[in-house]
Amino acid sequence: MGINWILLIIGGLFETGFAISLGKAQQSTGKELWLWLISFTICVSLSMYLLYKAMGGENAIPVGTAYAVWGAIGAVGTVIAGILLFKEPVSFWRLFFLMTLIISIVGLQVVSSK
Secondary structure (H helix, E strand, C coil): CCHHHHHHHHHHHHHHHHHHHHHHHHCCCHHHHHHHHHHHHHHHHHHHHHHHHHCCCCCCCCHHHHHHHHHHHHHHHHHHHHHHHCCCCCCHHHHHHHHHHHHHHHHHHHHHCC
16 A cells, blocks of 8 residues: 555545534534634645645546545544444444445555556
């Protein structure tokens, strides 16, 4: 796995961070609200920058693959965080489709490496 893939994965994790920050901001007021909004701003900035870096350079990841993987990592992380932090429901079908998304991420990485 090259540096661009590592940057992309970290960027996807920051995408999860900005979604969590928005969720927590919705539950906050006053100073805590502003701290979550600052967290959102930092996470979204880092996430976008790392996506940008992953799509450039010597071992650039194609834009379609990079965006799909980045978004999927953020989506998977956000669903898991929603279950753990926001007590969102867990069902067979929710977990089933989450697993198909993870399999798709791995598949894109495998076919993009060749």
